Amino acid sequence: MKKKRTVVIGFVGSQLDSGKGATRWEKWRPTVALTQHEEVVIDRIELLFNGRHGDLAELVKVDIASVSPETEVNSHRVQMNDPWDFEQVYAALFDFARGYAFDPDNEEYWIHITTGTHVVQICMFLMTEARYFPGRLLQTAPPPRHAAGKPGTFALIDLDLSKYDQIAQRFTREQEEGVAFLKSGIATRNARFNKMIDEIERVAIKSKAPMLLMGPTGAGKSFLARRIYELRRARHQIDGKFVEINCATLRGDGAGSTLFGHTRGAFTGAASDRAGLLRSAHKGLLFLDEIGELGLDEQAMLLKAVEEKRFHPVGSDNEVQSDFLLIAGTNRDLSKEVVAGRFREDLFARINLWTYELPGLTARAEDIEPNIDYLLAQFGAENSQVVRLNKEARSRYMDFAMSAEAQWVGNFRDLSASVQRMATLAEAGRITDVIVQDEVGRLRRLWQHYSDEAAEPSEIDLVEVLGQKAAGLDLFDAVQLKAVIEVCRKSKTLSDAGRKLFAISRSAKERPNDADRLKKYLARFDLVWDDVRQ
Known part of the structure; x- marks a missing residue:
């Protein structure tokens, strides 16, 4: 089998490859040193340089010819005014790669990343990883001090990720752990919900844009927002506090003051300065539940704070800053609220980039059982005892919980309260059939007025x-x-x-x-x- 020719592609090092007179041979110069290794023959070097280093490129070419006459050196001028400008460097390398006649069947390419600015090295890596340069990365290093004058060492880095299954498995495992964290380890079975959580995990790690969580009361919006915060904090992506407020509780002058703070004397009762929740959430996460309840004036102030990270406290002429992440929650259809004039269109557009609708419990009936097990385990941990449903009790409760009769008006809040009541009444950690019967009766009474409303006859023609x-x-x-x-x-x-x-x-x-x-x-x-x- 015919041996492939070895071709190196790299930049001339404006500092590392430089030198004048005979003393330059006492210095380790990575491009020249490549051709001084006895165990490897470099057939060709494609030497890149920008306009200011043409003379240095020619000197390197002459020196290589003197130590390795069999190595052909081709110099290429690439146009970049600033070798630290990512866009310029990447564009120059892309243009070079697109115009170069690669012959991978007969040539093996080594992409030298020891020389050049850090931006150049990063772009060389990206071009190789994307296969615009169909080769392997080449990293060289100088010899130890006691071996001065030697060519140093070199190492080849293969970017074929199929050879790194353990790395891929590690990242997959990390993502799975993140998803499990968001679900608190609950083995949810609803395919639509699981798919949504998978995406939320990726978005929560990669994006700083606002997130909008929609869904009925008790669907778990506040719980999920806090888990997103804890996930980011565990990944060292956030170090501030988790700040939560239900906007339905904000009314009148107090709304602006609570969110944005106020100065002393801003209004009657403002006896001292107040920082406000937005500043409390600096470097942290702000969860505004029921954001649809927020007044139009506060919506305008919030939009500025989200976009510019700056706002005016109530009664102040001076702007303050707060760099926070925003998650908003609502049980309303905000698009309808916009049409009705009750919610600002520009704010809706700003928080509507990542929108997720959390289904209620009746839409996730298959997740009732794993949530029961989670709630029982949680109760047991808090009360230092193991609590279980016996077989008959579990069967009776699940039959009711998944039937059309179960309203689950409060969604997971109703389920959590129900499980807590049964666990509290359990004797010796066993929830019996009798306890379940009583609990089912209690839930029927709780939802009676909803059932009565649903049972009202309607004349369907x-x-x-x-x-x-x-x-x-x-x-x-x-x-x-x-x-x-x-x-x-x-x-x-x-x-x-x-x-x-x-x-x-x-x-x-x-x-x-x-x-x-x-x-x-x-x-x-x-x-x-x-x-x-x-």
Whole structure:
């Protein structure tokens, strides 16, 4: 097999490769030293230089010819006014690579990264990693002092990441740990929720842009915001405090003062200066829950603070600074609030870059059981005892929890309170069937007025829905269709309606697709979701 020619591509070192007179040979000059290794033959060097170092490049070329006549040296002038400007350096190297006739079948390329500015070295690395330079990185080092005059050492770095499975596995493992941290170690089963958390983990680590968490009360917005803060803090990406406020509690003059601070005498009762929550969150994370409740004036001030990291405390002519990360929470549809004039469009646009809708508990029925286990473990750790549901009790509770009867109006707050009540009443750490029966009765009473409201009869006219086709329905089909339409009209989404309608049968399926089942049922009557919702 024919041996490939060895070709080195690198910059002339304006300092390392320099030298005058005979004394230059006493100095370690990395480009020249490359050709002085007895164990390797460099067939060609592509020597890059910018306009100011043409004379040095020629001197290096002459010196290489004297120590290694078999090495061909081609010098290339690359245009860059500032070798410390990333854009200029990368563009110059990109243009060189695009115009160079690489021949990887017959030549092996070593990309020398010892010489040049740090920006040059970084760009050489990036160009090689992206395969614009189809070769391996070459790093050289000077000889020890006792071996002065020797060519030093060199090492080749292969960027074929397929050879570094352990590195890839380590990064994968770190991401998985981050995702598990955000979920508090709860083995959630809902595919849509898990996919969302996967993305939130990546965004939380890489982006400093605001994040908007949407979802009903009790869906876990505040909990997730705090976990995001703790994840960033564990990665040393943030060192300030976690500051949280529910904007629904802010009213009148106190709203601006609480958020932005005030000066003494700014309004009646302002007896001293106040820093405000935005300044308390400096270098930390600010979570504004129910941001849709914030007044328009405060929204305008918040927009400036988010964009410029500067704002005026109430009553002050002097701006203050605070560099904070923002996570906002809401149970409202802010786009509708914008249309209604209750929320600023520019602020919505600013916080709407990373928006995630946290589903309620009824939309994550498959996650009820792992959350119960997590809550029991948490209760046990806080109270120094192990608490478990016995087999019959677990079965009875899960049947109710996943049924259409379970409203879960408060979402995970309702579930947490329910588990805490049962765990507190458990004797010898065992939650019995009797305790579960009592708890189910308590939950039914808690949600009674919601059930009464849902049970109120509504006159659904199938003629309005189906037209003349309604007359051709059997009574059985008509009654069933009316009940289905009733559930659909009281549900937010097709999936939500499907989960309620198929609450029992879905538990026997490995991958329940409630939305698809409901869609097919409606299609029997030539109906679609929008038809029944009107």
